[in-house]
Amino acid sequence: VxxxxxxxxxxxxxxxxxxxxxxxxxxxxxxxIKLITKFQAAREIPARFIERNVSLRGKVHSVTEKGLEVEHVPIYLPVISPLLSKGSLRSYCMNEEVLGLGLARTAPVPGVLPNSRLYWRLHKQLHRAEVKAEKKGRGLWKEDSLWERTSKAISNNALFSLVKRIF
Structure with missing residues (x-):
């Protein structure tokens, strides 16, 4: 043996x-080179990833008062990633999606130089999404319907409040 x-x-x-x-x-x-590193918070993402405009992927788990809870998925590798992931992920900019739904407003990006090409390209892309949401009246820019405005005006009326208190 x-x-x-x-x-x-x-x-x-x-x-x-x-x-x-x-x-x-x-x-x-x-x-x-952080190909298989899973970031737990945004502050853990290296500055060189932002400078080189590296795409990061993740899944939104929930929306809370603190913000979005996103599970980061390691960087996509053509052969390995399909084997490791359960389904294919769509690729889109989370910031652009949130702005497009009217759930946020654009703000200066800390850590990126304001006169860099990357900053202006990103700012232009995000600003377009915000303007699109504003034009469509989504989220923060949603206007009340005629019925809602009329009911608010009537309920705020002093005479209506007095009649309501009497009866």
């Missing part, structure tokens, strides 16, 4: 060690 095990180990040892070292090397390289 011992001789069979030693013979099997001798035949397969070089293949297993080299394969193991190759896999370990790929993992170390991927972690060092």
């Amino acid at each position: 011992v001789s069979l095990i030693s013979q099997f180990a001798d035949d397969n040892l070089t293949l297993n060690i080299s394969t193991g070292l190759a896999i370990a090397g790929v993992i170390v390289i991927a972690r060092s």
Whole structure:
């Protein structure tokens, strides 16, 4: 039994060690360039990702009073990512989506130089989404209907309030 095990180990040892070292090397390289790092908060995203306009992916879990709760998905790799993810993810800018729904307003981007090309491109894209929501009357820019305005005017009327108190 011992001789069979030693013979099997001798035949397969070089293949297993080299394969193991190759896999370990790929993992170390991927972690060092943050390909498989899962960010827990926005402040953990390296500044070079913002400077190079690296796309990050995530799933929105809920909308709370504190903001959006998003689960970050590691950077997309053509061969590996489909195997690791449960479904394919659509790619879109979360900031643009929130602005397009009228749930937010544009603000200066801290950490990005205001006279850089990236800043103006991003600002223009986000401003378009905000203007689109404003034109369509979504979210913050939603106007009350004629019926809602009329009912508010009547309920705020002093004479109506006096009649209401009497009856």
